[in-house]
Amino acid sequence: GESPAAQSYLQIERIIQAALDTGAEAIHPGYGFLSENDQFANACQKNNIVFIGPPVDAILAMGLKATSKSLMEKAGVPLTPGYHGTNQDPDFLKQQADAIGYPVLIKASAGGGGKGMRLVDRGEDFLSHLASCKSEARSSIGNDDVLVERYVVQPRHIEVQVFGDTHGNYVHLFERDCSVQRRHQKVLEEAPAPNLPEQARADILEACVHACQLMQYRGAGTFEFLFEDGEFFFIEMNTRVQVEHPVTEMVTGVDIIEQQLRIAGGLGL
Numbered sequence: 001g002e003s004p005a006a007q008s009y010l011q012i013e014r015i016i017q018a019a020l021d022t023g024a025e026a027i028h029p030g031y032g033f034l035s036e037n038d039q040f041a042n043a044c045q046k047n048n049i050v051f052i053g054p055p056v057d058a059i060l061a062m063g064l065k066a067t068s069k070s071l072m073e074k075a076g077v078p079l080t081p082g083y084h085g086t087n088q089d090p091d092f093l094k095q096q097a098d099a100i101g102y103p104v105l106i107k108a109s110a111g112g113g114g115k116g117m118r119l120v121d122r123g124e125d126f127l128s129h130l131a132s133c134k135s136e137a138r139s140s141i142g143n144d145d146v147l148v149e150r151y152v153v154q155p156r157h158i159e160v161q162v163f164g165d166t167h168g169n170y171v172h173l174f175e176r177d178c179s180v181q182r183r184h185q186k187v188l189e190e191a192p193a194p195n196l197p198e199q200a201r202a203d204i205l206e207a208c209v210h211a212c213q214l215m216q217y218r219g220a221g222t223f224e225f226l227f228e229d230g231e232f233f234f235i236e237m238n239t240r241v242q243v244e245h246p247v248t249e250m251v252t253g254v255d256i257i258e259q260q261l262r263i264a265g266g267l268g269l
Contacts, residue, residue, distance in 0.1 A: 009033040012040050019049050026050035026264055028257075035240040036063055052264040054164075054219045054239045061215065062237040066109045066147050072234045075211035080226065080233035082149030094126045096148050103151040106130055108137035108144070114184030115140045119151060152233060155226035157181065158193050160208045161248045163259060164217040167268040172205045173248050173256075189247040197230060204232050211237075220245070220260050 001008030010033060019027055027049055029035040038059045044051035053059070062068045066084040073079060082104070083096035097104045097120065106129060108116025116137030118129040134144040161173040177193035178186040193201070208223045222242050224235040245256045259269060 005033060012037075012043050015040075016043050016047055016049065019044075020047060024049065026052055026261075028052040028260070029240070031241065031243050036238065038063065050264050052219070052260050054217055054221065058215050058217050058221075059239050062221075062239050064109050064145075065107060065111070065236055066145070068237055069147070069234065071215070072211060072237075075207065075214050077207045077211055077223075077234045078232050080149045080152065080235070082147060084147045086145075088145055090127055090130055093130060093146070093148055094123070097126050098123055100148065100150050103153070105149050105151045106133045106146050107149065108133065108141055109147050110141050110143040110145065111137055116144075116146070117184065152226045152228050155179075155228045155233075156193070157186070158196070158204070158225045158227050158232070159242075159244075160205060160223045160225070161245065161256070162208050162212050162217070162221050162223065163263070163269055164212045164215075164219065164221075165263045165269045166218060166266055169269045170209050170212040170217065171269060172208050173252050173254060175201065175205065176244060176247050178244065186244065189244045191247050191251045196227070200227070200230055200232065219263050220256055 001011055001014065012034065027044055029040065029052065034040040035053065036059055038056050041051045041053060041056045041059055061071055069079050069084040082100055083093065102123060103119060103121045106118045106120060111117065116133055118133040120126050120129045133146060137146065138144040156177060156179040158175050158177055160175045163173065164170045174191060175193050176189045176191045178189045180188035204225065220241045222238045226233045226235060241256055241260060249256055
C-alpha cells in the first residue's frame with residue numbers, strides 16, 4: 001500500500017491474505033497499528049491464523065480506558081479519582097469535574113499517545129476544553145467518549161510488564177520508570193524504578209498479577225500507573241509488547257518476544 005497507515009499497515013484483509021498466500025501459521029502484530037485491534041485478532045482467528053497476543057476479550061476489555069478502570073477496580077487496583085462512566089452529557093461531565101476539584105484531566109476513553117487529552121485548571125474553561133478534546137478524539141480515534149480524572153500534579157510514571165500463558169501461569173517482570181516525557185511521550189526508561197518504596201512496589205506488582213488472573217490474560221502486557229506521595233493510580237493497560245520492552249529484557253535476561261512465541265504455540269512460560 002501507499003505510505004499513509006490507513007492504506008498500508010492498517011489494511012487487515014491484505015495482511016491476512018499475505019499470511020494465507022505464504023502459509024504463515026501466526027502473525028506477530030508489532031508494537032502499534034493493529035497490535036491492539038480486536039477486529040484484526042478476530043480476522044486471524046477466523047482464518048485459523050494464530051494472533052500472537054491476548055484473547056479478543058482481553059483486548060476489548062482493556063482497549064477502552066473506562067471499561068478497563070472498572071475491571072481494575074474489581075481486581076483491587078487503585079484508580080485515579082474521577083468519572084469513568086458512559087454519560088457523555090457536557091453539563092453532567094462538568095458537574096463531575098466540579099465535584100472532583102480542579103485541576104482535572106479530560107481524556108479520550110479510547111485514546112493513547114496524548115491524543116484527545118486536555119488539562120483544565122478552572123471550571124469556566126471546562127466546556128470549551130471538552131469540545132476540543134472530543135473533536136480531536138473523533139478525528140484521530142473515531143470515538144469521542146471521554147473520562148474525567150483528578151490531575152495528579154507531580155507524578156512519576158511507572159509501568160509493570162506482565163505475562164500469562166494457557167497453563168494458568170501469571171507473572172510480572174518487575175517495573176519500569178518512564179517519568180521523563182515530552183508531550184506525554186516517553187523519552188527515558190529505567191528499570192528497576194529508582195527510590196520506589198519496597199512495600200509500594202510489592203503491592204503494585206501483586207495487584208497486576210491478580211488482575212491478569214481475573215482476566216485469564218494471555219501473552220505480554222503492560223500496566224501503566226501514576227505514582228505520587230506513596231500512592232499508585234492505574235492509568236491503562238497496553239495489551240501488547242511495548243517499544244520499551246528491551247529495558248526489561250536487559251534487567252531480567254528474559255527474551256520477551258521468545259516468550260510471546262512460546263505462549264502463542266501453547267507452551268508454558
